[in-house]
Amino acid sequence: DTGVSQDPRHKITKRGQNVTFRCDPISEHNRLYWYRQTLGQGPEFLTYFQNEAQLEKSRLLSDRFSAERPKGSFSTLEIQRTEQGDSAMYLCASSSDGGGQPQHFGDGTRLSIL
Amino acid sequence: QQQVKQSPQSLIVQKGGISIINCAYENTAFDYFPWYQQFPGKGPALLIAIRPDVSEKKEGRFTISFNKSAKQFSLHIMDSQPGDSATYFCAATLRGDKLIFGTGTRLQVFP
Numbered sequence: 001d002t003g004v005s006q007d008p009r010h011k012i013t014k015r016g017q018n019v020t021f022r023c024d025p026i027s028e029h030n031r032l033y034w035y036r037q038t039l040g041q042g043p044e045f046l047t048y049f050q051n052e053a054q055l056e057k058s059r060l061l062s063d064r065f066s067a068e069r070p071k072g073s074f075s076t077l078e079i080q081r082t083e084q085g086d087s088a089m090y091l092c093a094s095s096s097d098g099g100g101q102p103q104h105f106g107d108g109t110r111l112s113i114l
Numbered sequence: 115q116q117q118v119k120q121s122p123q124s125l126i127v128q129k130g131g132i133s134i135i136n137c138a139y140e141n142t143a144f145d146y147f148p149w150y151q152q153f154p155g156k157g158p159a160l161l162i163a164i165r166p167d168v169s170e171k172k173e174g175r176f177t178i179s180f181n182k183s184a185k186q187f188s189l190h191i192m193d194s195q196p197g198d199s200a201t202y203f204c205a206a207t208l209r210g211d212k213l214i215f216g217t218g219t220r221l222q223v224f225p
Contacts, residue, residue, distance in 0.1 A: 004157075031210065033212065033213075035213075040218070041217065041218070042120075042203050042205075042215030042216055042217055042218050043158065043203075043213070043215050044215070045212035045213065045214075048211070048212060056211065056212065058212075091157050091158070093157075093213075095210060097210065098209070098210050099145050099146060099207075099208070099209040099210045100145060100146045100165060100210065101210050102148060102160050102163060103148075103160070103207075103213060104160060105150075105157035105158045105159070105160075106157050107155070107156050107157045108156075108157050
C-alpha cells in the first residue's frame with residue numbers, strides 16, 4: 001500500500017500529558033499537510049510543509065503544538081500539555097508541488113483526552 | 115472570504131435517484147475545487163475535482179458543475195447506491211496551499 005500512513009490510529013491519554021503522532025506521506029510527494037477534524041465538522045488546516053520547510057501555520061496551532069518534517073520525509077505532530085479541547089481526529093495529507101495537485105489523506109489519528 | 119459554504123447538511127435519497135450537493139465560495143482566486151468522500155473512521159478520499167476554467171467534469175456516476183460567475187459548484191451523484199452513503203465535503207484551494215473545506219453533507223441512500 002503506497003498511500004499516506006498515520007500512526008497510531010488511536011491515542012487515549014490523560015489531560016496534561018504530551019502526545020506525538022507520525023505521518024508517512026506518499027513517497028514522491030514533497031508537500032505534507034496536517035488538519036484537525038472534530039465530530040460533524042470538516043477538516044481544519046493546521047500547518048503544511050514543502051520538503052522540510054514549514055511554510056504556513058494556522059492560528060489554531062497554539063504554542064502547545066509543534067510539527068516537524070526532518071529530511072523532508074515523514075512528519076511528526078506533537079501536542080504538549082494536552083487539554084480536553086484537543087480531542088479530535090488529526091489527519092495528514094500529502095501532494096505533489098504546485099497548484100491543482102490533489103491532496104491525498106491518511107486515515108488519521110483519533111485522540112481522546114480523559 | 116476564505117469560507118466555503120455547503121448545503122444541505124443532510125440528504126436522504128432513494129436508490130437509483132440523483133443526489134445533489136451545493137457549495138459556494140467567496141475568494142475568486144481559488145484555483146482548484148475538489149470533492150471528498152468520507153466514511154466513518156476513515157480519512158477523506160478524493161472523489162473528483164475541477165478547475166475554474168471548466169464548467170463541468172464527469173467521472174462515472176459523479177459530475178461536478180461549476181458556475182464561475184455565481185461562485186458556486188455542485189456535485190451530482192447519478193443512480194445513487196446504498197454504498198454511496200457517506201459524508202461528502204467540498205473544498206477549495208489556492209496554488210496548492212491549504213484546503214478550505216465545507217461543513218459536509220451526510221448522504222443516506224435507501225434501497
